[in-house]
Amino acid sequence: MGTNQSSAKQYVYDVLETITKRNPNETEFHQAAKEILISLVPVMEKYPIYREQGILERITEPERLITFRVPWVDDNGKVQVNRGFRVQFNSTLGPYKGGLRFHPSVNASIIKFLGLEQIFKNALTGQPIGGGKGGSDFDPKGKSDWEIMRFTQSFMTELYRYIGPDIDVPAGDIGVGAREIGYLFGQYKRIRSGNEAGVLTGKGLGYGGSLVRKEATGYGCVYFVNEMLKSKGLDYEGATVVVSGSGNVAIYAMEKAMQFGAKVVACSDSGGFIYDKNGIDLETVRRLKEVERKRISDYTKEHPQAVYVEGCEKIWTIPCDIALPCATQNEIDEASAKLLVANGVKAVGEGANMPSTLEAIDVFLEAGVLFGPGKAANAGGVAVSALEMSQNSMRFSWRFHEVDDKLQEIMKNIYRDSIQASEEFDHPGNLVVGSNIAGFRKVADAMIAQGVI
Numbered sequence: 001m002g003t004n005q006s007s008a009k010q011y012v013y014d015v016l017e018t019i020t021k022r023n024p025n026e027t028e029f030h031q032a033a034k035e036i037l038i039s040l041v042p043v044m045e046k047y048p049i050y051r052e053q054g055i056l057e058r059i060t061e062p063e064r065l066i067t068f069r070v071p072w073v074d075d076n077g078k079v080q081v082n083r084g085f086r087v088q089f090n091s092t093l094g095p096y097k098g099g100l101r102f103h104p105s106v107n108a109s110i111i112k113f114l115g116l117e118q119i120f121k122n123a124l125t126g127q128p129i130g131g132g133k134g135g136s137d138f139d140p141k142g143k144s145d146w147e148i149m150r151f152t153q154s155f156m157t158e159l160y161r162y163i164g165p166d167i168d169v170p171a172g173d174i175g176v177g178a179r180e181i182g183y184l185f186g187q188y189k190r191i192r193s194g195n196e197a198g199v200l201t202g203k204g205l206g207y208g209g210s211l212v213r214k215e216a217t218g219y220g221c222v223y224f225v226n227e228m229l230k231s232k233g234l235d236y237e238g239a240t241v242v243v244s245g246s247g248n249v250a251i252y253a254m255e256k257a258m259q260f261g262a263k264v265v266a267c268s269d270s271g272g273f274i275y276d277k278n279g280i281d282l283e284t285v286r287r288l289k290e291v292e293r294k295r296i297s298d299y300t301k302e303h304p305q306a307v308y309v310e311g312c313e314k315i316w317t318i319p320c321d322i323a324l325p326c327a328t329q330n331e332i333d334e335a336s337a338k339l340l341v342a343n344g345v346k347a348v349g350e351g352a353n354m355p356s357t358l359e360a361i362d363v364f365l366e367a368g369v370l371f372g373p374g375k376a377a378n379a380g381g382v383a384v385s386a387l388e389m390s391q392n393s394m395r396f397s398w399r400f401h402e403v404d405d406k407l408q409e410i411m412k413n414i415y416r417d418s419i420q421a422s423e424e425f426d427h428p429g430n431l432v433v434g435s436n437i438a439g440f441r442k443v444a445d446a447m448i449a450q451g452v453i
């Protein structure tokens with residue numbers, strides 16, 4: 001090992017140790033930082049300037065982390081208190097940009113892992129957006145529409161001070177969809193006494209939303225995996241696909257995979273999964289989950305040939321050619337990855353953020369499975385969010401095919417940039433290394449240009 005390489009490695013591990021000490025118990029944040037930083041060892045070796053400029057120390061420390069109280073009154077007249085978060089992680093490339101997650105598991109670690117990923121993902125899109133993320137430990141499950149509205153209004157009554165079309169632009173994530181964005185937008189507009197359309201993305205089409213935003217993450221993931229498949233002379237036609245989740249990302253990943261000729265045989269929610277050997281009927285899933293907000297288990301009432309199995313992680317026992325994890329972090333562990341490989345999986349595309357553990361990623365890479373990491377494969381959502389911001393600034397709307405064409409081009413560019421970086425840094429075809437390096441270099445070079453801030 002050359003001196004440069006060993007000292008580059010030492011630098012990376014020293015920074016990781018500081019992160020672990022400075023952010024105790026934040027296991028998801030440590031995991032995301034580890035995956036990214038270890039990929040960057042060859043970059044630190046080749047370009048010592050990043051070390052001289054303290055880029056890794058700076059890029060892993062959020063510019064600010066805001067936490068706040070969110071009080072609201074439930075339908076029984078009881079006062080409830082949740083905690084709100086917004087991490088404004090990195091503004092080098094543009095306004096902070098990233099979704100809001102409403103889920104009981106939300107804490108500083110979850111928000112910071114998502115925010116760190118978002119910096120690199122947003123850079124990969126080539127759009128002028130920095131990295132941010134937010135949310136609350138509020139649990140939307142079982143809440144009435146009025147409760148959702150009161151909660152989101154209270155959340156925005158504090159968040160509004162920190163955001164704006166040129167400052168920080170939130171959007172959806174788990175538990176935050178079109179309904180929540182509508183209430184958040186209404187409350188922001190009311191407080192600000194003016195219509196600043198570009199303050200949020202994922203808005204309804206009637207008030208500043210963009211065509212294709214709803215579909216963008218799922219479609220983008222399928223487009224990205226298509227690039228991976230093409231590199232090996234493969235395609236979706238006739239392929240068996242398993243998709244975890246049945247939310248925004250999962251539904252549109254299923255739709256596009258089916259349009260490409262694949263057979264999607266399973267999807268899930270946090271309770272369990274359904275297996276339909278005839279192919280999932282997407283209209284039923286969409287109605288159950290998007291409209292009626294029911295459980296995926298109800299699918300079998302309408303499709304008795306399908307099987308429901310309790311426990312969502314068991315979905316990975318189903319043999320498939322392509323696996324698209326589109327639910328949540330760490331949903332594929334080492335054992336599930338080994339099972340997928342043993343059952344002959346050819347490609348894995350992460351629609352969710354960090355759905356594979358570090359050990360699972362190693363299993364896929366060592367087995368030579370085509371692996372599209374989340375920050376590349378699921379970047380289509382935030383990319384179209386940036387296109388929504390552009391349209392809001394222009395006070396103009398592009399047509400469906402115009403946005404979809406731009407999305408396809410962006411996903412192809414992310415694939416190309418990531419492959420090129422993987423080749424330049426001696427890990428040809430490794431998209432984990434490639435996407436981390438390609439995203440990192442765009443941000444790091446701009447950070448150097450802007451001075452130590």
Ligand code: NDP
Binds near residue numbers: 246269328
């Ligand atoms: P939704 O809330 O629309 O759907 C989430 C789905 O995942 C639901 O089916 C939900 O089940 C399931 N799920 C959520 N949490 C868990 C859990 N802890 N264990 C098992 N299943 C769970 O969210 P999205 O589809 O928007 O987000 C899914 C993933 O994609 C997340 O990782 C998100 O960060 C990522 N992502 C989202 C983007 C977007 O544009 N929305 C963009 C890029 C990434 P249930 O119905 O039971 O709650």
Ligand code: 2IT
Binds near residue numbers: 099100118172383
């Ligand atoms: O993880 C993500 O990229 C998102 N939830 C979408 C963020 C956005 O601003 O559209």
